[in-house]
Amino acid sequence: MVTPLEIIRKKRAEAVNRIVSKGYLSTIRVYVGMATCEIAAGSKEVMEVFRQAIANGLTDVYLSQKGCAGRCNLEPTVEVIEEGKIPVKYGRVTPEKAREIVERHLKKGEVITEWAI
Amino acid sequence: MAEEITISINTKEYKVASDQTIMQAADKLGFHIPRLCYHPKLSIEGACRVCIVQVEGMQNYVASCSYPISDGMKIHTNTQDLRRARRDIIELILDNHPLDCHTCERDANCELQRLAASMGIHARHFEGEKKHYEKDLSSDAVIRDPDKCILCGRCVRMCSEIQQVHNLTQAYRGFSTVVMPAYNMPMGESVCTACGQCINVCPTAAFLEKNYTQDLFEKLNDPDTVKVVQFAPSVRAAIGEAFGLAPGRNMEGELVASFRKLGFDYVFDTQFAADLTIMEEASEFLERFQNNGKLPMITSCSSAWMKCMEQFYPDLIDNISTCKSPMSMQGAITKSYFAKKIGVDPKKILSVAVMCCTAKKYEASRPELIVDGMRGVDIVVTTREIAWMIKSAGIDFLNIEHEEADHPLGMSSGAGAIFGATGGVMEAAIRTAYELYTGQTLVDIEIEDIRGLQGVKEGRLEIDGQEIRVAVAHGLGNANNLLETVRKDPTRYHFIEIMGCPGGCVGGGGQPYAQVNAIPLDDVALKKRAEALYDLDRSKTIRRSHENPDIQKLYKEFLQRPLSAVSHKYLHTHYKAKMPVGIVPKTERGSGV
């Protein structure tokens, strides 16, 4: 008989596979905070900028939403995680800033330090 | 079986049964903890916080009405801090209550007044804004004055728990909280059955009957009308309490004499019409029983029950006896048979009913009861109202010489008297039905199975080898429980008596307020009132309705026989389903209506 723990291990393996197949192992992962507070601060529009960028041909980037990390005064927040590098977290991101992050950080690998938390 | 534990109250130790609240234990030990929202027949509300006590080891005070005792518990009921907290709580209630005691209907008969006096509130520290809501005068029977309401929630619990009508609830929040029917419907348009039990349990004057005393005083002075009064059995069994007597005294003689002193030309007795009701109802039952008519037949004497039935049990309309209530029969006969007999235009007759009931005010206005363009009863006043009128007119009620009611509508059998107690109608009907069916006189006429305060009572008897199963319920909540059984098992009973009020008419919504230190609707008081009626029955030679010579005469001279066409015109009525706004009848729930 299969035990619940065995089931859950199998499910986890499948889940990880599904995440990977969606591009999780891309060089860059971008997370946009999407809780009520972040959405109120404008994160939907920010998300849209990244979505558009990917739709317009930006590759090797995994985009996902996440919940609130708790940095209320700095919302909306965007995290950029690059394999092997220190994760960068941007605060108070606007669509304009997001476009620059796409251009400078995602495309050219330049960390925009003045916006990082 | 509860074990015996030791508690201490005010530093003294006592051995008590464990399965009690602090209040219950204290009551038995002679400590009367002040209380307000508590009522022994209702669920525990814990709202007023007057009954708080100090329990050692607990940070906050606890409400003694709800908190269970435990072994070794050390309770203080009367510390200085506690007294001050209680005093402040009562002051807070007073601060949001109109300061019009001297013009209030319940002046000198108000639980809040008595409580405030016992707390010694002689100064106000916290006065400020008072809430204000308009009075709701829309109902013919029960009026609502939210300004007087102290939100103890007794009426809400009475209406939903005992009566299961669920008309009243708290609305809004905080300081704006108010008790009202759902959706702020006016009482007159709500599902209120007008039973008046909210009035009985209200500690102040937030609910009152619609008062007709001034109107009546005025009409009693009209020389051009013939003033006729009838009074219900239960009025005589309870009115003594309004004059300070212990419950259970029959004040029939005093009442009749007082009515004459008030200016009534004829004093009749609703018990006469009770006998008449039995003639019709017993016949109707036998008719249904013998001819495969709709059974079980359910009595129709209680006007609150009538309104309740039309709203919530329209599926049972065919089961309801078509007989009018005794009050309405009496009214109809007064304005027909009696008017003819004394040669007076019935339009010149002022027909007054003194009732233990508030719903009778509503019943009197029912259009279905109009005969020849006239209401049978013009004015209904409650026991409380007539007691006030007697006092106001300066009649020495307690020492007055007893008098007897007038003929031809004033004499009754013992069966008519017991109408006022739950089970009484059924008992009276059986006495007559048995004889009408078998031609033999029932000897054992006191039917103990259906007496007393049990919520739903069952009885069975044999008539000519056939078993007749009967059931009796008092209070609309018990009625609801019984009728749910009937809906599931329609052949279980043949005949059912339902009274809208707890204890039957003796516990009516128009009866005198509870006396000082007494609990409204206390079972002991209800039993004593009922006992007064059973005593009256036993004191009579004639104890079966059909043996009442005035009844026999009435049939001979006017009605011909029970269920005749004349009877139908004057003594029977009909019902229709009523769907109040916002309420969907039970039978239609689920079908998406």
Place this chain on the structure above:
Amino acid sequence: MEDVQYKMMLCDGVSCIHNQSKELQSAIESELDKSGIRDAVSIHLSGCLGMCNKGPILIVNPGYTIYGGVGSEDVPEIVQSHLVEGKPVARLVIEEDHLYNRFFRIFGDVDFFGKQMRITLRNCGVIDPENIDDYLSVRGYEALAKVLCDMTPEQVVAEVKKSGLRGRGGAGFPTGLKWGFTAAQKADEKYVICNADEGDPGAFMDRSAIEGDPHTVIEGIIIGGYAVGATKGIVYIRAEYPLAIKRLEKAIEDAREHGFLGKDILGTDFSFDVEIRLGAGAFVCGEETALIHSIEGARGMPRPRPPYPSVSGLFGKPTLINNVETWANIPVIILDGGEWLSSIGTETSKGTKVFALAGKVHNTGLVEVPMGTTLREIVYDIGGGIPNGKKFKAVQTGGPSGGCLPEEYLDTQIDYESLAKAGSIMGSGGMIVIDEESCMVSLARFFIEFTQDESCGKCTPCREGTKRMLEILTRIVEGKGKAGDIEKLERLGSMIKKSSLCGLGQSAPNPVLSTIKNFREEYEEHIEQKKCRAGQCVALLSYVVNDECVGCGACKRICPTGAIEGTRKEKHLILDEKCIRCGQCYDVCKFEAINKV
């Protein structure tokens, strides 16, 4: 990135101190001096990191490298290899073995997160809350599987008891006891309820937890159902949280699809399902008996306890009711062990607590700290102190029914007893920082206005008493206070606290009583001198022209009531009796020539 500064965190928990973490600190400091990189590295002390068995613990950020069992002799190697050459010392790195740890690796936002310990929020801001795969990939539903595999309901209850977890809704009742009581009841039906009726103004812990990681809560609820023998769970959440509701609905659906909810969960004979009930936004419905009435379809009013819901709750059946945060602890307790959780925190309060930090503080936000963290650490280390150079005045914990604690209580530890002793409460997690520009009387008035408005109106002390307190406070801030008003507030306040039916009333006077206790002189000034030192009470304010006035006339032109007189180029005058204190003159003056007094 050569210019990155390293931030080191040294565990300052009791057990690590015992393992000579102090010595370690001085060793590191001297080694840094030796290497000449002292300025490039900062050292922080953190609360207990929950890895006591491997202490002393040293964490190097960015990167979140955890070193365990570090001795003074290891320091030179760490400094040289890791801090100078950028190569972590592999032999000392320990594997994180607890659920919560993954958080820091991603953020490295050391100032804000350094003192935090994220257990219940471990996945918030990390995973995609709308994707069950994300949750599964971080050991999601493993606790449930473990419980169904290896543990009897009794063992689950015992584990929760062992953890020392206490109710996070505010009252702090031991969770394990509650579970035990409910489990012990014999009944044909039992219920499990998640209280997500978060009502404190400014509090959003529960909302964030559900929006960020709904599956954790659901997993906790299912485990609770298994432990007490319930088959049905209800999440009571306020309708004002549409996103949280949406994510919860999705999570429930996904969980059902994966067989974590419904019949025969994960192939066992345990069946359980969860449904959502929406609250209409009444504050009092956060009180468990009122909440239960609300679910039953009745008016949301509390009733006296006992009987407690664990004996007679929803529809009269034994009911286990816990707050969102409490539920979110459960999977952690199961996977990491109750003993582990109980290693974090203080004597009486175990684990972590989430706070919604707000008010006059640099970093507002959601923080989760181990019990035992001091208020000062939260306000200054995590919150970054008071902005604009203003002075700290008080911190208010516990939402609208908490107390205001002044400077001298800043070193109070966060735990149920210490906060109560200081005159406040833990509450559900609101924390508001107040600076010198806030008037404590107005603040107290604001909170009592809220509780008065939200009182259900059932019991006399809360319904009538808070109204009278509000009236008295209103007249004080309007300059109409009378001698004796403070005493009346105290008298009413203590009566309401001791006599009210439910927690709402019992705690409603707290803001007033605590401000009277700690800031009595402000009350007295308002009443006796008609003065508000914070300049917040408009009625007590006067506008006066000072000698900086050049007579430009700007104030005169803008004054809506003509209360300002003066000829051009001469000092103007404000007529106090005509002034309506609108403040327009103050704003328009370019010369700072108008004072508020």
